[in-house]
Amino acid sequence: MSESKKFRLAVIPGDGIGKEVVREGLRVLDFFEQNSGGKYSFESDFFPWGCEYYLEHGKMMDEDGVDKLRDYDAIYFGAVGFPGVPDHVSLWGLRIAICQGLDQWANIRPVEFLPGVPRRLNHPEADKLNWVLIRENSEGEYSGVGGRNFTGRGPGKEVAVQSSLFTEHGCERIIRYAFDLARTRKRKKVTSVTKSNAQQFGMVLWDEVFEHVSKEYPDVETDQWLVDAMAAQFVLRPEELEVVVASNLFADILSDLGSALSGSLGIAASANLNPERRTPSMFESVHGSAPDIAGKGIANPIGTIGSAALMLDHLGLQEEAEQLNQAIRETTRQGYLTRDLGGTHNTEEITDAIIDNLGKIQANQDTKEKSTSH
Template identity: 85%
Template sequence: MAEQTFKIAVIPGDGIGKEVIKEGLRVLDHLAEESEGKFAFEYDHFPWGCEYYLEHGKMMDEDGVEKMRNYDAIYFGAVGFPGVPDHVSLWGLRLAICQGLDQWANIRPVEFLPGVPHRINHPDPESLNWILVRENSEGEYSGIGGRNFQGRGPGGEVAVQSALFTEKGTERIIRFAFDLARTRKRKKVTSVTKSNAQQYGMVLWDEVFARVAKDYPDVETDQWLVDAMAAHFVLHPEDLEVVVASNLFADILSDLGSALAGSLGIAASANLSPDKSAPSMFESVHGSAPDIAGKGIANPIGTIGSAALMLDHLGLKEEAERVNQAIADTTGQGILTRDIGGTADTVEITDAIIKNLSKVNVEA
């Protein structure tokens, strides 16, 4: 029996989510086997997603969020598939879990892996490594609003979508970003808003950022409007370290960062309950990609990188570092999936990562 067993809720979801989650679990099982009893993983699989919706009329069980509370972590594939509107699939599963468990901090590293063709003009792309910190519980994804006046006839309907910014929610994500910056070689936090045009919620954000920054005199800061920051991602990525932004802005900027690094397929993320009062959820940034589902060509790197974030959160920091190193070794050897210019399929690249994991372990 292992010294420590982690209970993981596995939600493969839709499309390629089922394929990449399978490969991530292979990596986790390999690590557990190599630990020689130090730790083990116990998985419970949940069939929630669009197929479940088409059969049951809901994306997950009514008590699905409560079922998640007893796990150490949640490992999530992807959500969305033709036949189910995207807003139904997203709000019915992923956002329901994030909000229901108050996973208020989302982190999305942007890393330029060796051997991966990048989309940026920089003399040393492999030196670039920054992290997006996304407010994950309110902001533009609060779900406040509605539609009305359908009775006015065609063209007369009105839709209202409100963003919610609370001082509590804003302060805790900004402090999280500053605390994270203190763990990095370069201690810097960049705040991103659009406070010139959004004069209430984002001015509040700016004011809270300025106040919190005073408690971290050792951390460098700067502030950008989101449109200028999008350009800065492209023109001066070397200035970036920890970037904190609202739910919507960090969502968009993280996709931009991943695309610059080569592909959304390599991007990992974590939806964190930082005080561990509830389990955190780990997922790749990419979607369910129904156009390539079932073909065996999906890139599992983002999902395996998300497993590394999960390992780190569970206290297995050495194992997390090994996984990240094995990923870098694999891409550096030119073993790439089609989305990043290679020919390896989903299983082959995972095989290479596992092989390099064993190599990393021997060298350690």
């Protein structure tokens, strides 16, 4: 028997419902470990960083927090933000600090229309829609370049400058990543989204890099849209979407639109990747900390559990990742839905159903393997 593989996870539940949904995701990982036949295990170290930590220590995470995360195989993240701490403080102090500090430059946000989920989009083949947003995750509009000044001039005189930063290197690596991903999908297509008619420097550079890179992928279909027209395309012609690549801000907004169209932000998973694997990648749901429902046990865990599937795939457990995605689809098909999807089931009940379906999927697979071996 080969030696068991131990995956070291840094778990940051964060704020609000982040703590609740991360707990459910870890229950799923525990199921996989217990049924792996000793092939692998997960060792989780918890970090209490977030808004409560900020109110006590004046910072969102330890000063050397990023360095503490470097030796882990992956980071499992809940959500950030809570009343009493300004959103820009909580976001920049934790999530963005980790993404930039570990150069997690590719943010992957799949959009899938799960069976049984009430449709928010009037489309004749909504169940077949499936695309993925590739978000540049290290620079662009979230580069943090800028400042505020002239407060000494008196009330109403202050000036704020927020600059977007686009580098040829940053544009090329995310665009190339999108093309490489497109080659793995049934339809090989990449759609680039900018606003280069109005933003004549950074986004024209993006367009030029896209044109340059596309010539190296003659087998991949391409098109280019301005972001406002792309938002309309999400609603009017979503069947034309496959791999969509965009800047930090635009992909952030469009992914929320895609998640809303597919049912709820509560079902949207994401991965913050360092594709070179020089540093650990971070996996989190798209939704926020939802302070209004925190502690009520009604949060939708599917986005965070789906993010665990992305994490399993990243760790080389592709079969387990596919099993988990299949279990999620079967759970929603059976009508297990939380309140954000018009259902009545609570957080734990959804996870229980997913784990139950996982057990059945694995049992069926074992039966098929035994029958073929004879």
